[in-house]
Amino acid sequence: MSKTDDPRAIRTKKMLKEAVIQLLEEGIPREKLTIQKVTSKAQLNRTTYYLHYKDITDLLDSLTLELVEELSAQIRSLRTTKDQRVQLLQLLDYLYDQRKYILLLFQKNEFETLLFDQFHKLILIRREDAEKKREGLVASDIRTASLIGIVMWWLKHGLRYSSEHIATEIIKMHHRSPLEKK
Numbered sequence: 001m002s003k004t005d006d007p008r009a010i011r012t013k014k015m016l017k018e019a020v021i022q023l024l025e026e027g028i029p030r031e032k033l034t035i036q037k038v039t040s041k042a043q044l045n046r047t048t049y050y051l052h053y054k055d056i057t058d059l060l061d062s063l064t065l066e067l068v069e070e071l072s073a074q075i076r077s078l079r080t081t082k083d084q085r086v087q088l089l090q091l092l093d094y095l096y097d098q099r100k101y102i103l104l105l106f107q108k109n110e111f112e113t114l115l116f117d118q119f120h121k122l123i124l125i126r127r128e129d130a131e132k133k134r135e136g137l138v139a140s141d142i143r144t145a146s147l148i149g150i151v152m153w154w155l156k157h158g159l160r161y162s163s164e165h166i167a168t169e170i171i172k173m174h175h176r177s178p179l180e181k182k
Contacts, residue, residue, distance in 0.1 A: 013052055015042040017063050024104045030060065064105060067098060068114055075118050085167055092151070092163035099155045106152065120144040146173065 019042035023033060033056050039049050053059040074094050078087045095102060105111040123140045147170060154166050 009052065012044065012048060013062075015044060016049065016052065016059060018042070020059060020063065021101055021104070025100060033060075063101065064111065067101060067105065068111075068118075070094065070098075071115070072118055075122050078122055085171060088167040088170060089163055092154075092166055095151060095155060096159070096163055099159075103155060112148075116144055116148060119147050123147070143173075 016038060019038045020033065023037055023041055024030065028037065035046055035049055035056060038056070038059070039046050053062065071094070074087075074091045078084065078091060081087045106115075120140060123143050150166065150170060150173070154161060158166075
């Protein structure tokens with residue numbers, strides 16, 4: 001059994017990641033995170049920490065990578081599905097479940113760029129399949145920015161709306177408007 005498959009290693013990494021998220025939620029800035037603070041919060045020792053990560057940046061990068069990989073998988077499934085609404089709901093539910101960490105990551109500009117790129121690929125692929133490059137459509141960059149804007153607004157301020165309601169609004173927004181039909 002490799003170190004990555006070991007249930008103890010999985011549990012330890014989870015504890016360290018949860019500790020980082022808790023510390024960030026408590027208002028400790030990323031640059032003030034220390035291994036001591038993280039291990040203390042996780043109730044683990046520094047030696048255990050160093051078995052899994054070389055420093056704080058390594059742990060934060062690992063958290064970000066996991067989130068981006070899962071998000072990418074969710075978005076890839078949206079690219080190929082016929083039932084766009086069901087997959088969009090699953091994506092929104094995932095974003096809702098991960099909202100605390102997403103909002104913390106969004107403070108890092110690189111994450112916003114990564115998220116934009118993922119959604120932009122999705123929009124381009126779906127547009128090519130549906131429209132085959134018709135003139136007069138809203139630019140994909142604008143649609144992507146509006147999609148990210150909706151999702152981030154929902155996570156920050158609009159959680160009173162269900163993921164189903166937000167999915168409906170996104171789908172309506174991304175269908176051609178009467179002005180675009182000629």
